[in-house]
């Protein structure tokens with residue numbers, strides 16, 4: 331399968347190139363040029379198929395040049411020592427729990443697959459890479475865990491001092507080994523700017539093999555399609571005639587991956603794009619107008635994105651056809667009050683804790699049911715984070731504290747190790763050259 335930038339569809343690149351470049355040079359996003367037909371593979375899958383089996387089949391079918399069967403199997407076994415879980419919560423709503431990985435959020439799937447394929451590409455060509463990334467909290471811990479102890483790879487993560495939660499800070503600063511956390515005296519925007527300037531510094535780029543692992547990387551996007559197929563295989567016997575996926579969204583990578591799975595033949599009737607008050611995509615779906623704007627702060631802060639980068643990929647899939655997109659994706663924007671209410675209601679009803687992102691998804695799913703009372707429909711809501719990752723908000727909504735899973739309890743015991751760095755691009759450059767030049 332070949333890929334090209336959303337802005338230069340006539341200049342194909344390989345999967346390996348797309349993975350190491352991250353963002354295309356013209357500022358576009360890499361995107362598949364072909365739509366392989368995997369429908370007969372999907373229709374042959376059942377609830378007895380493990381996540382690894384499904385991921386191996388898809389890896390092999392999507393990338394036959396890079397991953398022959400044996401190699402595909404080994405790659406996904408190494409990438410996924412954890413798996414999604416499907417849970418029925420009643421009223422036709424099923425949760426696809428994606429938080430059973432090392433950082434307890436769905437980004438573990440993409441980050442771990444990316445780390446595994448990068449490691450294998452580097453090994454074949456005897457190269458090394460330095461992953462440089464900025465985080466406001468969640469992405470960084472998934473990247474740190476995913477790249478920990480990978481051969482020929484160093485990881486440098488910038489985070490804003492005093493502006494991530496204590497748990498997030500522990501998750502970033504206790505991995506050790508090849509992972510270094512730089513604690514920047516500035517905001518997340520400062521961290522992002524420093525990273526961006528490093529990538530455009532020709533001198534630095536010529537001296538160090540810097541590469542990004544951010545969420546727009548194809549190596550993170552593609553594996554996110556695997557769990558949509560897994561959910562279908564798990565549920566197909568129990569589903570009504572119609573079912574849709576409801577995806578709590580910020581940058582819209584997760585939703586885009588689901589739409590790709592549908593383009594490759596997954597039998598699903600539609601998608602709900604569930605946003606918080608940062609609702610430029612639901613707004614586009616109703617009005618046809620796309621108005622990016624600065625983000626506003628909400629309880630589901632990993633979805634506080636005002637100009638979602640994957641929108642460009644969605645447009646590419648639907649060939650800029652607004653009606654085509656609307657026929658497949660409907661939008662729902664959920665306010666802060668409804669988010670808190672949903673967390674509270676589920677806790678009172680069943681003792682189940684929901685993280686605020688999942689709560690946005692469930693609230694959007696309920697609204698969709700209310701509008702389509704006549705249809706016998708199921709909704710599969712993607713549950714993107716463990717409630718204990720957002721315990722302050724969950725506690726505010728329910729009055730109770732969600733229990734910590736062992737992965738998170740363990741990091742709280744470890745000692746923080748960070749390197750303080752000044753808020754300037756030259757400070758970052760100096761640090762990198764001093765520590766990573768060979």
Ligand SMILES: *Cc1c(COP(=O)(O)O)cnc(C)c1O
Pocket residue numbers: 435436437468545578579580581582583584585632633687714715
């Ligand atoms: C990143 C994130 C999202 C949003 O996913 P996108 O792919 O950016 O739309 C939702 N929930 C959680 C917990 C996240 O970390």
